[in-house]
Amino acid sequence: MTGHRPDNVLIGPWATPFGAPPFDLIDRASFRDAFDHAIAEDRREVDLITNDPAEPSFENTIVALERSGRLLNRVSATFFNLTGADTDDTLKAIERDIAPVLAKHNSSIYLNDALFRRIDLLKGRRDELGLGEEEVRLLDKWHKLFVRQGAGRPAEVRARLAEIGERLAVLGTRFGQNVLADEQAYTLRLETEEDLAGLPDFMVAAAREAAAERGLDGHVITLSRSSIEPFLQYCARRDLREKAFRAWIARGEGGGETDNRAIIAEMVELRAERARLLGYASFAHFRLDDTMAGTPERALELLRSVWGPARALALREAADLQKLADAEGGGFRIAPWDWRYYAERLRKERFALDAEGVKPYLQLDRVIEAAFDCAGRLFGLNFTERRDVPTYHPDVRAFEVTDREGRHVGLFLGDYFARPSKRSGAWMSAFRTQWKLDGEVRPIIVNVMNFSKSAGEEPALLSFDDARTLFHEFGHGLHGLLSDVTYPSLAGTAVPRDFVEFPSQLYEHWLEQPAVLRRYARHYRTGEPMPDSLIERVLASRQFNQGFATVEYTASALVDMELHLLPSAHNLDVVAFERATLESLGMPEPIAMRHRTPHFGHVFSGEGYSAAYYSYLWSETLDADGFAAFEEAGDIFDPATAGRLRRYVYSAGDLRDPAEAYRAFRGRLPSPEALMRQRGLLAVASEAEM
Structure with a gap:
């Protein structure tokens, strides 16, 4: 273990409420020292597992891996949450420096032949080990993770995969910092x-x-x-x-x-090479092999089924706008x-x-209250603001979350306002995930938004789309807060990418319920509730401009997929490729992609949604059908339906296959028809078939 500065608070125990990061004491320059120490500790822990002379067992290999790396996870979670939400030059420099170091460290674990042999032996003897369902799921997940990283491949292949991983980490960091620099x-x-x-x-x-x-x-x-x-x-x-x-x-x-164009070309080429080395036809085939869709063909089938009706509707909308x-x-x-x-x-x-x-009826504080209240009525949660919890910026608010019996569920942080130190967009993340291995550990979850701050003493007001975004990210937050599993690798949002958006998109539906709006949509000056006539007009307009919204999103998803279906990207001109793809689709001239490729952070600031931006549409198929379960029950807070939703989705993490989880909640798998109806595309699709 390397030495470290004895005053580095990132390394020692945190005597803060709920074990929250002691932001008020952290010297940001000390993160590099903390990373060096935590990486060395993780390496030592993994070496003990690899070199254990005892016969491999679930306990001394898989459970031991679950226990390893906790300090590194804590330092990483704190650091990368700050680089997204409140960065500065110090953090940017450390991020550029540490990205390849972390990638190299991860490769040293996942491409460790001796360690993989232990896991592979356990996988082969899985049925003899007397494991429970959660343990079987965990063993399978660790084995698949190693295989997908290249474990078991020839030494020269593993070496090249490690090089690719390091280079992609460098490029992804540069991509994200470049976009933020342009925005700033x-x-x-x-x-x-x-x-x-x-x-x-x-x-x-x-x-x-x-x-x-x-x-x-x-x-x-x-x-x-x-x-x-x-x-x-x-x-x-x-x-x-x-x-x-x-x-x-x-x-x-x-x-x-x-400029990100050369970065993107190199990233696409490296991803394609990695896929080839792992035996896949393209990066998209590699990426989707571990998702609900399973193959690019199934994802493309959904995207293309929506594209035609959406484009037709968008062209009608364009004609109406031109007349105006x-x-x-x-x-x-x-x-x-x-x-x-x-x-x-x-x-x-x-x-x-x-x-x-x-907007005068959608005060930020009241929308937050509405999100909390719906969580209370669905899942029995209570939220109490805590001003004794240190936060990383004065705008951040901290809430303790408890259940009906007053038991601690987790800590929720809300960071709602735009600022130059924050990347654009909205997201949920965790400073700590939930687990029950070696005692109950409850999560620390953060929602980050970029709403405009009001001037003076006026309250911040939201558009309806802003309010929907808040509910969306809070749905992710509940997925993290309600997690109730034993092992960290299965906790919270650690599910396939095209299932992770289901809990968040489903939660948006409660914002649109008249009962919720009547209670929480109140004029910020008079306190009067939003008039029923206005509520009716808001809800009646939900499908307005949906051709545009669907086209700008689906175009981005299709370009993402087509890029990552390339078997090679040598000499790729990414902007020309984007243009040619849109031309082949018949992209309406007055509409631009929601995320053009040079700033498509979902796809190139790391690999979160690479070849997987389709996931929002896939999950919308689930959420459009899923909310109907409450409507069919005759109560949008129906206890029995909410109980199934909590058990099989929000608290279940990755305990079971997503299709199985959805079927357990809903009783069946959904049909894309619910999605088409929700977006107002069903009639257009029917006309096209006539």
Whole structure:
């Protein structure tokens, strides 16, 4: 074990409430020292397992692996949560430095022939070991993990796989830091009253607050989605919309040090090579071999079944928007920077509905309360704010979660506002996962958002889409909080990628229930509940603009899949490939991909959704059908249905195959028809078949 600074609080025990990271005491520069110490400790623990002279057993091999690396997991979780949510130059430098070191360390474990022989021996004797269902699942998971990393392959193959892993770690880190750098570097200054034309009061206030955060006068628009999307929705200045939109979609493609095109080409080539070395036709085949879909063909079947009706609907929507622009004497064809603006105008015309009328009823604090209350009514949870828990930023709020009997369930952190030190988007993560091995350990879960902060004493107000995002990420949070398994590797969200979105997307449905809106959607000034007529218009507009939304998402998923189906990516021009793929699909000209490839962080800031961005649509097939179980029960909080949902989904981690888990909850597998109906595509699909 290497030496370390004795004052490094990252290494010793944490005497904080619930064992939360002592953020107020952490010297960020000390993370490298902590990583070195934790890696050395993990190496020592794995060596003891590998060299154990006793005959391999489930206890001395698999359980011992579950116990190993806890310090490294703790340091890593703390560090990488900070690099996403509150980074600085110190953390960025350490992240660039440590990424290949961690990759090399992981390869030294997963490509360790002697260790794999122990696991492989146990796998071959699995039926003789007298294991329970959870233990069988765990053994199979460890064996598959080693095999998918290259264990058991010839030495030269293992060496090359290790090199590829290290290089991909370096490239993924650079990709993410480049996108963040482009986002941090850009602001659109709104310097005159004319520049503010069309912007509602809440947007003007948010732009003023964004300027103040950056030490600027006046108003600015940033490349955070919570800033730029409303700007594109309301700004009456077409020239400013175009300028902002072009900056937004050019992230990672501007030339210079932050250009990601060469990085992507190398990553796709390395992923394809790794797949070949492991015996797969492409990286997509490798990636999906361990998912619900199972093969790229099944994922593509779903994507293509949706693409046709979605494209047809989007073209109808485009024609409607063009009529609106023409009626105003615009004299131009609708472009991507026009779509949100005219769609908002059309929404107001058709439904007498706009964000100015909805946002005053969606205070951030009230939406948080609504998410907590639904969790209480479904699963018996209570949330109590704790101001004695250290947090990594003043905006972060901490809540203790308890059950009906007052027992501790976990700690929940909410980090809701955009800032320059945070990457864009919204996500759930864990500072600590749940397990019951060697005593009960409860999770510490965080939800990170990028909502616009209000100015002065005014409360933060959300759009309906923002509120849906909060419920979505809280659904992920519940998946982590309610976890009730023995082993860390099976806990919480450690499930196949195309199942992990099911609990989060399902939870969004409760936001849209009139009973929930009547209780929690209250005007921030008067306290009056959202009028029933407004609730009806909000819900009636759910399928408005769904052609656009489905096309921009599905285009991204299809480009992701096609990139990773390439058997080789030598000399890949990723932008030309993206363009050619979209042309072959007949991508409507006025719509851009939701995530263009040069800034597609889901896919290239690591491997989270690589060849797997389709997962949101796959999971939506489950959630559209899954919520119907509550509707069929006649109660959106039906105890029996909620009990099955908790037992087989939210608390079950990776205890069973996802299809089996869904069938246990619902009684059957879903049909894509529920998804098509939810997105308003069923009628369009039926017309196409006639």
